[in-house]
Every structure is written in structure tokens, then in C-alpha cells.
Amino acid sequence: MNLVIEGKSYINGSFQNCCIGIEDDKIIDVKKILKGDKHLNFGNNLILPAGSDIHVHFREPGMTHKEDFLSGSTSAAFGGISCVFDMPNTIPQTTTINELNEKISLANKKSFVDFGVYAGVTNNNIEDLGVLASKCSGFKIYLGNSTNTLKFNKKNLKDALQKISKTNKPVLFHAEDAELLLKNKSFENNLFDHLKFRPSICEFASIKDILKEAQKINLKIHICHISSIEGLELLKKRPKNITCGITPHHALLYVEKNNFLNNFFKVNPPIRSELDKEALFNALKNGTIDVMESDHAPHTIEEKEVGFDNAPSGMPGVETMLPLFLFLAKKDVISFSKVISTICEKPAEILNVSKGRIQIGKDADLIVVDIKEETRIKSEDLHSKCKWSAFEDWKAIFPRCVFIRGESVIEDNEISVSKGFGRFVGE
Numbered sequence: 001m002n003l004v005i006e007g008k009s010y011i012n013g014s015f016q017n018c019c020i021g022i023e024d025d026k027i028i029d030v031k032k033i034l035k036g037d038k039h040l041n042f043g044n045n046l047i048l049p050a051g052s053d054i055h056v057h058f059r060e061p062g063m064t065h066k067e068d069f070l071s072g073s074t075s076a077a078f079g080g081i082s083c084v085f086d087m088p089n090t091i092p093q094t095t096t097i098n099e100l101n102e103k104i105s106l107a108n109k110k111s112f113v114d115f116g117v118y119a120g121v122t123n124n125n126i127e128d129l130g131v132l133a134s135k136c137s138g139f140k141i142y143l144g145n146s147t148n149t150l151k152f153n154k155k156n157l158k159d160a161l162q163k164i165s166k167t168n169k170p171v172l173f174h175a176e177d178a179e180l181l182l183k184n185k186s187f188e189n190n191l192f193d194h195l196k197f198r199p200s201i202c203e204f205a206s207i208k209d210i211l212k213e214a215q216k217i218n219l220k221i222h223i224c225h226i227s228s229i230e231g232l233e234l235l236k237k238r239p240k241n242i243t244c245g246i247t248p249h250h251a252l253l254y255v256e257k258n259n260f261l262n263n264f265f266k267v268n269p270p271i272r273s274e275l276d277k278e279a280l281f282n283a284l285k286n287g288t289i290d291v292m293e294s295d296h297a298p299h300t301i302e303e304k305e306v307g308f309d310n311a312p313s314g315m316p317g318v319e320t321m322l323p324l325f326l327f328l329a330k331k332d333v334i335s336f337s338k339v340i341s342t343i344c345e346k347p348a349e350i351l352n353v354s355k356g357r358i359q360i361g362k363d364a365d366l367i368v369v370d371i372k373e374e375t376r377i378k379s380e381d382l383h384s385k386c387k388w389s390a391f392e393d394w395k396a397i398f399p400r401c402v403f404i405r406g407e408s409v410i411e412d413n414e415i416s417v418s419k420g421f422g423r424f425v426g427e
Contacts, residue, residue: 001028003406004036005366009047010340011358020047022364025405030360042368042401048340049356050082050365050402051322052347054172055224055245055293057314058084060106062091067298067385069110070419072318074383075296076113077409079319080399082365083348083355083425084113088120088140093150095120096128100135104424111422112415113404114365116351118172120150126160133167137351137426138220143206144176144268154178154209161217170220170350175206175231176269188309191255191262195270200228203269207234214242222350225250225295227269229279236288243350245291248321249390251281263304263311265390267297284342285334291350292342294321298386316384320377323396330371330397353425364406367399 003022008015011030021029021036058072069086076084086103088094094103100119107115116137121129129139141160142150152160154177164171180202188194207223211234214221223244226232235244249267254277265271283289297314304311322343329336348356355363377396379388402410409417 001034001036002038004034004039005042005047005403006040007042007045007047007368009358010049010336013337015046020358020364020366022406025363027358027360027362027364030358045400046369046371047358048080048367048369049344049358050367050404051080051343052083052085052351052353052355053081053294053296053318053321054085054222054291054347054351055087056084056296056318057087057089057298058296059298060090061103065385066300066303069107069115070112071383071385072296073111073113073115073422074415075316075319077402077415078383078398080322080367080402081318082113082402082404082409083115083353084318085116085118085137085351088118089142089150093120094118095122095125095150097131097135100132104135104426107422108420108424110419112409112417112419113422114353114355114425115422116353116424116426121152121160121164121171122150123153123156126156126163129160129163130167133169135426136169138170138172139164140172140174142174143209144174144178144181144202157209157213158216161213161219165217165219170222172222172224173206173210174225175210175223176202177205177209180205190308191265191271193308194266195255195272198268198270200230200272200276203228204230204234207231211238211242214239220350222291224293225269226280226289227272227276229276232279232283232288243290243346244288245293246280246284246289247293247295248317248324249315251277251284251292252324253277253390263306263308264315264388266308266311266313267295267315268313285338289342290346292321292325292339293347294318296384298384300386301388304388315390316382316386316388319382319384320389320391320396323377323398324391324394326369326371326397327374327395364403366403368401369397369399371397373397373400
């Protein structure tokens with residue numbers, strides 16, 4: 001075999017000292033002792049499956065001053081994420097086969113990590129979903145549509161889900177009811193206004209509509225970035241074909257802390273109360289939440305520093321998500337098994353990619369973690385173009401090495417592969 005990696009590895013739910021044999025991109029053996037052409041012994045360092053982030057906005061094409069596949073994939077790699085899935089609200093929006101092909105072509109030339117892309121579902125392309133399925137990793141529906149997202153009317157939900165069910169691809173939802181959002185919308189001065197005008201009833205009503213239709217049809221449905229106690233309550237008894245996700249900012253931040261009266265914490269759905277935050281974090285720990293997703297949505301500092309009402313919603317997160325939770329796992333705030341399940345295992349399962357586990361036949365996507373190597377997040381050390389983080393000064397544990405398909409992607413705090421190393425995994 002080409003490569004053997006030895007260390008304290010996370011295998012079948014527990015850590016054990018063993019060797020991982022790698023050949024032709026794949027894990028081909030896991031044993032106490034193995035011999036290979038190259039042997040890397042990481043001692044007592046942890047060997048974990050690399051993460052997959054099913055929710056990123058790398059802003060290409062059309063908004064590359066904020067991010068592109070080169071900078072975004074660099075951030076992902078340094079955060080221990082080996083595979084990302086990019087959302088369709090770019091310029092142009094990814095809603096046709098030509099736009100899908102163009103985005104894939106751009107990523108193929110630039111990305112350091114493996115990647116997939118979603119096709120946006122709109123009122124106008126429902127008849128084309130079968131064609132789009134030939135290229136996309138899945139579909140995205142924005143029920144909280146607005147002037148800058150993909151227009152979708154919930155009266156088309158049944159028809160769209162029936163079409164998607166024939167494609168064998170998952171569908172992801174931004175679950176905020178557009179009619180309720182428009183009814184509540186008015187001028188906003190701060191985050192408390194933003195919370196007031198995007199109340200939890202918007203999320204509750206939207207999830208209720210999804211659950212109603214989901215009972216009648218068999219397909220994978222994922223509800224993104226749950227933000228409220230009310231949304232959680234609805235999802236506790238959801239059908240098995242429905243998964244749900246949470247972001248680090250909804251799990252760790254709340255609107256009252258330090259009077260978050262600043263534009264950088266403006267996101268959709270909004271960061272809510274401390275009670276919501278606690279409920280979401282507990283749901284993550286008890287298994288109600290399936291997936292951690294970053295919703296990496298960078299904007300420049302200049303864009304965020306305008307008046308609050310005009311400031312765009314979104315924050316970066318692909319580079320800090322796993323390191324934040326590795327630190328919390330070290331402190332026993334959450335278990336390592338839950339972190340690995342929600343960031344590595346379940347995302348790969350939902351998107352049907354051969355990643356997320358140290359297991360024979362899976363892609364050799366691994367990270368090496370020195371659990372003693374705590375650091376504080378500093379914006380100047382991160383790799384997104386936006387150069388800021390909501391988690392400035394928070395403690396984290398970043399991986400010391402990252403392997404994708406058995407290739408070392410990060411060595412000595414530098415990218416060690418050429419741009420375009422990442423492969424498209426969507427078909």
C-alpha cells in the first residue's frame with residue numbers, strides 16, 4: 001500500500017491506537033500493525049475523519065470580492081473540512097444546467113478541497129429539475145424568498161418535491177415563511193429589530209408546511225440552520241427521511257450577550273435569545289440535530305459597516321466550525337462522538353459521498369489533531385477574503401495535518417497541493 005498513517009484513531013465510535021492503510025485515494029485496511037511504502041506515525045495525536053460542510057456560500061461567480069473557490073477552499077482545508085457543498089444564490093443564480101456547468105468548471109480550476117454544488121429551485125425551473133439532477137449534488141429551496149434570493153412560492157412546494165423525488169437527490173430548505181417575513185418587515189436599527197421582524201413563527205410555519213408535504217412523498221429532505229425552540233419542537237417527531245442542521249453561530253451566540261448591537265452578527269435566520277441558544281445546543285448533544293453546517297456566508301468589512309438596515313446578512317464560518325467544537329469536546333462540553341457524527345459522518349451520508357468515516361472503502365480524508373494545541377481564533381490568521389470572524393478570541397483546536405484522498409493538503413501550516421486538486425463529487 002502507498003501510505004500508512006498511525007495514531008489514536010476514531011474507529012467505530014471509539015479511539016484506538018492503530019494503522020490506517022491507504023492506496024488509490026481510499027482506505028484499504030485498518031489494523032494494529034501495517035506496513036506501507038510510506039509510514040507516518042503521529043503518536044498520541046488524534047486521527048479523525050475530515051469534516052464535510054453541506055452549506056457554504058463561496059460567492060463565485062459574481063461576488064468574488066467577498067470569496068471565491070480558491071480562498072473559500074483554503075479556509076475549509078485549514079478548518080479540517082475536506083468537502084464542501086456550495087449554495088446556488090450566486091450571480092447568476094445556479095438554476096440552469098449551463099450555470100451548474102460553469103460553476104463546476106470554476107471550482108475545478110481553483111478548489112483545494114472536494115466539492116459539490118446545489119441547483120436552486122425557483123417558480124420557473126420546476127420542469128427542468130430532472131435535467132439539473134444530472135449535475136447537481138442536491139436542490140435548494142428558499143421558502144423565505146426576497147429580492148436577493150431565489151424566488152419560490154410555497155404553492156409550488158408539492159409539485160417541486162414530486163419532481164425532486166424522481167431524481168434520487170436530496171433537497172435542502174431555508175425554512176422561513178416569506179409571507180410572514182414580508183408582513184413583519186420594516187426598518188431595522190439593530191439585531192433586536194432583526195429578531196423582531198424575523199420571529200420564530202416564520203420558521204415554525206415554514207417547517208410545518210415542509211412536514212405536511214413530506215408525509216406524502218419519499219425523498220431526502222434537510223432543513224437548514226434551525227434557529228428556534230419552536231422549530232425544534234416541530235422536528236422532534238419528524239419522519240426518518242427528514243434531517244435538520246444547526247450552525248455554530250446559532251448554537252453558541254445569543255442576541256442578549258454583550259448587547260450584540262452590531263452588523264457583523266446579522267444573519268438569516270437571526271441569532272435569537274439565550275433560551276433558544278441553550279435549547280439548540282442541547283438538541284445538538286441529544287441527537288435531535290443531525291448536522292452541523294457552517295452557512296459560511298462572507299461579506300467584506302466595508303459591506304458590513306454600513307447602516308444596519310442595509311448591511312447584508314451572513315457571516316463566515318467554514319474554517320472555525322470544527323476547531324471550535326474540537327475545543328468544546330476536549331472540555332467535555334460536548335462529546336467527540338457527537339462532533340464527529342454531526343460534522344463528519346452524517347453530512348457525508350446525506351449527500352451520499354464516500355467520506356466521513358475511517359472505514360475500509362471510504363475516501364482517505366483524515367485530519368490529525370494535537371488536542372493540547374489550543375489557540376485563540378484571530379481574524380488575521382484566517383483565510384477567508386472577508387478577514388473577520390464572529391468568534392474572534394474564542395478558543396479552538398485547529399488540525400495540524402489534513403489529508404484528502406490520501407494526499408497531504410496541509411503541511412507546516414501551508415497548502416501543499418496545487419489549486420484545482422479538489423474534485424467534483426456531485427454526480
